[in-house]
Amino acid sequence: MSVSVFDLFSIGIGPSSSHTVGPMRAAGRFVAQLAEEALLDQATRVSAQLFGSLGATGHGHGSYDAVIWGLEGEDPETVDTAAGRLRSAEVRRTGRLRVLGRHEIDFDPDTDLVLHRRRALPFHPNGMTCTAYLGDRVLLERTYYSIGGGFVLEDDGSGQPTLRPDPTPVPHPFRTAAQLLEQCRASGLSVSGVMLANECARRPEADVRAGLLEIWAVMAGCVRAGSAAHGVLPGGLKVRRRAAELYDRLLVEAEPVATGDVLLPPGPVDPLSALDWVSLWALAVNEENASGGRVVTAPTNGAAGIIPAVLHYAVRFVPGTDDDGIVRFLLAAGAIGAVYQQTASISGAEVGCQGEVGTACSMAAAALTEIMGGTIEQVENAAEIGMEHHLGLTCDPVGGLVQIPCIERNAVGSVKAITAARLALRGDGRHTVSLDKVIKTMMETGADMKVKYKETSRGGLAVNIVEC
Numbered sequence: 001m002s003v004s005v006f007d008l009f010s011i012g013i014g015p016s017s018s019h020t021v022g023p024m025r026a027a028g029r030f031v032a033q034l035a036e037e038a039l040l041d042q043a044t045r046v047s048a049q050l051f052g053s054l055g056a057t058g059h060g061h062g063s064y065d066a067v068i069w070g071l072e073g074e075d076p077e078t079v080d081t082a083a084g085r086l087r088s089a090e091v092r093r094t095g096r097l098r099v100l101g102r103h104e105i106d107f108d109p110d111t112d113l114v115l116h117r118r119r120a121l122p123f124h125p126n127g128m129t130c131t132a133y134l135g136d137r138v139l140l141e142r143t144y145y146s147i148g149g150g151f152v153l154e155d156d157g158s159g160q161p162t163l164r165p166d167p168t169p170v171p172h173p174f175r176t177a178a179q180l181l182e183q184c185r186a187s188g189l190s191v192s193g194v195m196l197a198n199e200c201a202r203r204p205e206a207d208v209r210a211g212l213l214e215i216w217a218v219m220a221g222c223v224r225a226g227s228a229a230h231g232v233l234p235g236g237l238k239v240r241r242r243a244a245e246l247y248d249r250l251l252v253e254a255e256p257v258a259t260g261d262v263l264l265p266p267g268p269v270d271p272l273s274a275l276d277w278v279s280l281w282a283l284a285v286n287e288e289n290a291s292g293g294r295v296v297t298a299p300t301n302g303a304a305g306i307i308p309a310v311l312h313y314a315v316r317f318v319p320g321t322d323d324d325g326i327v328r329f330l331l332a333a334g335a336i337g338a339v340y341q342q343t344a345s346i347s348g349a350e351v352g353c354q355g356e357v358g359t360a361c362s363m364a365a366a367a368l369t370e371i372m373g374g375t376i377e378q379v380e381n382a383a384e385i386g387m388e389h390h391l392g393l394t395c396d397p398v399g400g401l402v403q404i405p406c407i408e409r410n411a412v413g414s415v416k417a418i419t420a421a422r423l424a425l426r427g428d429g430r431h432t433v434s435l436d437k438v439i440k441t442m443m444e445t446g447a448d449m450k451v452k453y454k455e456t457s458r459g460g461l462a463v464n465i466v467e468c
Helices: 017-036 052-057 063-071 081-094 177-187 191-199 205-228 243-253 273-290 306-317 323-343 357-371 376-388 406-425 435-448 461-467
Strands: 011-013 045-051 096-099 103-106 113-115 126-134 137-148 151-154 257-259 262-264 294-296
Touching (some): 017 052, 017 063, 017 126, 017 137, 017 151, 045 063, 045 103, 052 113, 052 126, 063 081, 063 096, 063 113, 177 191, 177 323, 177 376, 177 435, 191 205, 191 357, 205 306, 273 306, 273 406, 306 323, 306 357, 306 406, 323 435, 357 376, 357 406
Parallel strands (some): 045 113
Antiparallel strands (some): 045 126, 096 103, 126 137, 137 151
């Protein structure tokens, strides 16, 4: 297994894991290599070119600022986005960049940071080339691909760069869902148990549990922040934030129950009011993401609201969902996410939103099924249902912003995850289409999908919204 749960759930910034976090990490990796090769002090100029989907929607996705922050040595997990925006504005105004925060050079954003709207690199739609110069001489040049979820690959010249496998041997390696089930049957462990055992090959179990609870704390904090913020989202579409208003309206119906850091409703009077809370939790996260706030990729930023919303649902409505249940939920979700990451794609620019919201729904459905007592077969079935009914979903962000239809899509995907789990739990795990088959179908559907429907803002709602 080359993918850790902490790779899939990483703390970063909005609005996009592939268009904001990925380019920031790529730029940071480039200047770090420049320093490692003792070339930093010689550099008189640094440039970055963004291709394909990165170039087409980079302005709306915050790629511009993210690259500047990465070149200056900032990290997505710790960057102060408010101060960062002021700093990137200063770079534009002064034409001076502090590479790695210490080596100051001239930097003209018009020529040194270019977003190519109609040019793409061959391997992946999210391509990016960084170059450092001494005068007119190239000191170092590297090409990177942001493949979704904040994962970044460096072009190694092979034409098919891959994620570098973690060399740490794990007791239960798996790549496909079938292999995951085989490991569960052979060991007698649950899906989360297999994932925990593999994580413990890398770090002590106490650290694994503490790390996952910290991820949950950030998710819960994102819900709190989104549930309190009013106003309009940035970007020019003037999309009104709705989570806080919805939260206030739900409180009118009943006082919330205070449980730690989680915003929780009391027992519902309306039998479907629980779904209103699920929608609230998803909207809160994705409005925070759209505003450039601190979020957890789950497995991407565009789909970051689904797993927190369904986990909030579990904490409130599934009896016995304590810290151990939260850990098991995230481990089970991570195991399913690892299958997608190793055998398919979670990049909207490559396969459409079916690879983002569809994957998140699949992960959440599987995780909820496990903590509700499902068998490993029911867990796999829930994951399959979650993806099957997202097949063909396009990625057509209006204005290149992660707002319409992305925010509402997370609320709907959260409800679908709960439905998928309940359907699986009412069955016996036997079903016709396996998770591996539906993942293969998702990839084939993505390959057949026209480029204009894959995060380029050149098709679908992105072009038809002006007619409404």
